[in-house]
Amino acid sequence: MEIREDQITHGIRERVATIVGSRGPIPLAAWSPAEGRGSQLILVGHGASGSKMEGYVVALARSLVRTHGCCVVAIDGPVHGERRSDGHTGSTLPFLEFAQRWSADESLTDDMVSDWRETLDAVLAAEWVDNDAEVGYWGLSMGTILGLPFVAAEPRVRAAVLGLMGAAGPTRERLVSDAASVTVPVLFLVQYDDELVAREDAITLFGLLGSSDKTMIMSPGAHGAVTAESFRRSAEFLADRLSQVVSGSY
Amino acid sequence: MEIREDQITHGIRERVATIVGSRGPIPLAAWSPAEGRGSQLILVGHGASGSKMEGYVVALARSLVRTHGCCVVAIDGPVHGERRSDGHTGSTLPFLEFAQRWSADESLTDDMVSDWRETLDAVLAAEWVDNDAEVGYWGLSMGTILGLPFVAAEPRVRAAVLGLMGAAGPTRERLVSDAASVTVPVLFLVQYDDELVAREDAITLFGLLGSSDKTMIMSPGAHGAVTAESFRRSAEFLADRLSQVVSGSY
Numbered sequence: 454m455e456i457r458e459d460q461i462t463h464g465i466r467e468r469v470a471t472i473v474g475s476r477g478p479i480p481l482a483a484w485s486p487a488e489g490r491g492s493q494l495i496l497v498g499h500g501a502s503g504s505k506m507e508g509y510v511v512a513l514a515r516s517l518v519r520t521h522g523c524c525v526v527a528i529d530g531p532v533h534g535e536r537r538s539d540g541h542t543g544s545t546l547p548f549l550e551f552a553q554r555w556s557a558d559e560s561l562t563d564d565m566v567s568d569w570r571e572t573l574d575a576v577l578a579a580e581w582v583d584n585d586a587e588v589g590y591w592g593l594s595m596g597t598i599l600g601l602p603f604v605a606a607e608p609r610v611r612a613a614v615l616g617l618m619g620a621a622g623p624t625r626e627r628l629v630s631d632a633a634s635v636t637v638p639v640l641f642l643v644q645y646d647d648e649l650v651a652r653e654d655a656i657t658l659f660g661l662l663g664s665s666d667k668t669m670i671m672s673p674g675a676h677g678a679v680t681a682e683s684f685r686r687s688a689e690f691l692a693d694r695l696s697q698v699v700s701g702s703y
Numbered sequence: 704m705e706i707r708e709d710q711i712t713h714g715i716r717e718r719v720a721t722i723v724g725s726r727g728p729i730p731l732a733a734w735s736p737a738e739g740r741g742s743q744l745i746l747v748g749h750g751a752s753g754s755k756m757e758g759y760v761v762a763l764a765r766s767l768v769r770t771h772g773c774c775v776v777a778i779d780g781p782v783h784g785e786r787r788s789d790g791h792t793g794s795t796l797p798f799l800e801f802a803q804r805w806s807a808d809e810s811l812t813d814d815m816v817s818d819w820r821e822t823l824d825a826v827l828a829a830e831w832v833d834n835d836a837e838v839g840y841w842g843l844s845m846g847t848i849l850g851l852p853f854v855a856a857e858p859r860v861r862a863a864v865l866g867l868m869g870a871a872g873p874t875r876e877r878l879v880s881d882a883a884s885v886t887v888p889v890l891f892l893v894q895y896d897d898e899l900v901a902r903e904d905a906i907t908l909f910g911l912l913g914s915s916d917k918t919m920i921m922s923p924g925a926h927g928a929v930t931a932e933s934f935r936r937s938a939e940f941l942a943d944r945l946s947q948v949v950s951g952s953y
Contacts, residue, residue, distance in 0.1 A: 645910060645919075652906070659921070660895060668932075669895075671909070671919035682918075 454481075454575050461487045465518050472528075472575045479568050480535035482506055483581060484514040484525045491524025491582040493695045496569065496610070498592030498600040499527060500617070501551045502544035504534030513591065513684055521692035524582045528572050530595055531561060551595060556623045565599040566606050573609060587695040591687060593617040593642060594649075594676070598624060605631035612694035614687040616642030616669075617676060619654025620661065632661035639664045640690040642683055643671040650676065666694070704731075704825050711737045715768050722778075722825045729818050730785035732756055733831060734764040734775045741774025741832040743945045746819065746860075748842030748850040749777060750867070751801045752794035754784030763841065763934055771942035774832045778822050780845055781811060801845060806873045815849040816856050823859060837945040841937060843867040843892060844899075844926065848874060855881035862944035864937040866892030866919075867926060869904025870911065882911035889914045890940040892933055893921040900926065916944070 458469040466487050472479040482505045485491045495517055499507045505527035514525035529536045532550040541547070554561050573588065590613040592600035597618040604613045613635070620629050639662055643655045659669050668690075672680055708719040716737050722729040732755045735741045745767050749757045755777035764775035779786045782800040791797070804811050823838065840863040842850035847868040854863045863885070870879050889912055893905045909919050918940075922930055 656902070656906075656921075665923070667923060669919070669921035671906075671921065673915070673917060 454579060463515075465515055468581075472572055474568055474571045476564060476567065479572055480505065480529045481572060481575075482510075482514075482527050483576070484511075484518050485581055486518055486522055486524075490580065490586070491518070492522040492586060493524070493692065494573075494576065494582045494586050494588045495523050495525045495691055496573065496588065496590045496592075497525055497527040498565075498569075498590070498596030498603075499530060499533070500592075500594035500596055501530070501533070502548040505529045506534065509679075509684070513688065516685070517688050517692070521688065523692070524576075524586070526572065526576050526581075528568060530599060531565065555598065562599055562602050562624055562627055566603045569600075569603045570607055573607065587611045587698045589613060589691040589695050590615075591691060593679070598622065598628070601628060601635065602631045604637065605634035610637060611698045612638045612691050614640045614642070614691060616640075616655070617644060617647065617650060617679070618658065619650045619652075620657040621651065621654040628658060629661055632658055633663045636663045636665075638666040638690075638694040639668075640687055641667060641669045642679060642687065643669055644676055644678060645671055645673045646678075647676045704829060713765075715765055718831075722822055724818055724821045726814060726817065729822055730755065730779045731822060731825075732760075732764075732777050733826070734761075734768050735831055736768055736772055736774075740830065740836070741768070742772040742836060743774070743942065744823075744826065744832045744836050744838045745773050745775045745941055746823065746838065746840045746842075747775060747777040748815075748819075748840070748846030748853075749780060749783070750842075750844035750846055751780070751783070752798040755779045756784065759929075759934070763938065766935070767938050767942070771938065773942070774826075774836070776822065776826050776831075778818060780849060781815065805848065812849055812852050812874055812877055816853045819850075819853040820857055823857065837861045837948045839863060839941040839945050840865075841941065843929070848872065848878070851878060851885065852881045854887065855884035860887060861948045862888045862941050864890045864892070864941060866890075866905070867894060867897065867900060867929070868908065869900045869902075870907040871901065871904040878908060879911055882908055883913045886913045886915075888916040888940075888944040889918075890937055891917060891919045892929060892937065893919055894926055894928060895921055895923045896928075897926045 455471045466485045468483040470481045517523040517525050533547045588609050590604050590610050594617040597615040604610050641659045705721045716735045718733040720731045760777050767773040767775050783797045838859050840854050840860050844867040847865040854860050891909045
């Protein structure tokens with residue numbers, strides 16, 4: 454891993470790095486307490502059109518560090534952020550290109566699962582978190598499209614926040630299949646007025662999750678209008694469930 | 704109001720009383736801090752087959768007193784608890800009789816709304832709560848069938864927990880109409896595997912609520928399997944929203 458930036462901003466350590474992945478470089482951002490290691494590790498998958506430095510990712514990460522002492526790691530999704538060779542920083546083009554790749558590229562999901570696993574390996578090797586730190590995943594929309602399969606595949610992930618997605622889209626069969634393999638505690642966020650995801654499809658995907666401990670929170674508003682309270686609840690959920698792994702309740 | 708019992712159990716004051724209502728006696732139970740008045744007033748409407756002293760009502764009430772300093776008041780619903788002239792204490796008969804009354808008695812909802820308003824008047828007059836205490840309502844299933852119309856009608860109620868009910872049943876039209884009149888913050892609980900309430904009907908009723916601040920929490924399990932975590936969240940929701948009324952956020 455190549456550390457490209459490492460600074461403390463408003464009491465929180467922020468790193469920007471690149472992992473040498475088997476498929477190529479994986480650009481990464483990480484937030485952790487100014488001193489010492491994170492007590493839990495939260496991996497954050499951003500939504501389509503965003504990036505690892507998206508406003509809500511940074512805000513969520515800083516909250517998780519400040520309130521729960523976590524280390525938070527985000528990587529750019531395909532055709533987003535520093536993965537783009539053209540340096541394009543707008544949001545519409547990556548969104549459209551992701552939609553195209555989602556339909557056309559059959560390896561899209563597997564590639565991202567692979568990148569997440571290599572990211573997890575690298576972060577644990579870098580000792581940014583305590584030796585006994587439990588791992589959680591947080592990702593909505595594209596962060597669920599590509600992250601639910603990661604949670605299903607990676608036994609080190611012990612709790613997840615998912616949502617803004619349904620049993621739908623080009624990888625519907627994969628999502629349906631992988632949902633049944635997710636058995637860790639899940640908080641699933643749904644927007645009642647989601648203009649991109651049919652409510653019924655979201656409820657179907659929630660129903661398919663194999664987890665015995667799963668909770669859906671549904672709030673009014675459009676796809677991108679997740680409330681601050683839902684963000685706060687999602688952070689509390691991960692911190693709570695991961696601490697229960699340690700205490701043996703899970 | 705006739706106080707029939709007044710004792711302190713495990714640090715919580717528990718009263719049993721009867722209000723002289725305009726339609727007849729209203730049997731009541733109340734829980735409050737051992738010393739002083741409640742800082743908030745929570746009215747609890749139990750579900751069909753239960754009573755004001757139902758196990759989960761008592762547990763919720765004691766939690767609201769202990770954690771949030773509330774005063775909690777529950778009254779028996781129609782054909783339940785001390786409203787029964789036959790002294791029957793089983794749960795099946797009241798459930799069946801309620802189902803019959805729900806279909807046949809057009810004044811059922813209005814009568815309960817009236818009872819709740821007289822209960823609120825009596826409790827405030829008894830000075831069990833601070834002068835500036837805000838009022839919340841908590842009621843699932845029958846507690847929503849009869850309580851949603853109360854929340855819609857009573858402006859002193861400033862936040863509510865509702866759920867385990869949908870836009871369905873003999874009073875569907877009334878529920879649909881009154882839902883639009885509910886404008887206070889609402890937490891709405893849905894059980895994914897509810898055998899009594901169709902999920903789609905529950906989501907429809909949630910969607911019809913006029914509140915801009917409304918949140919649905921959906922959990923796996925049957926109608927009667929609301930988790931301890933959902934109870935805890937519902938208590939936190941009421942305490943939080945009522946405290947925001949005081950601070951002027953609502």
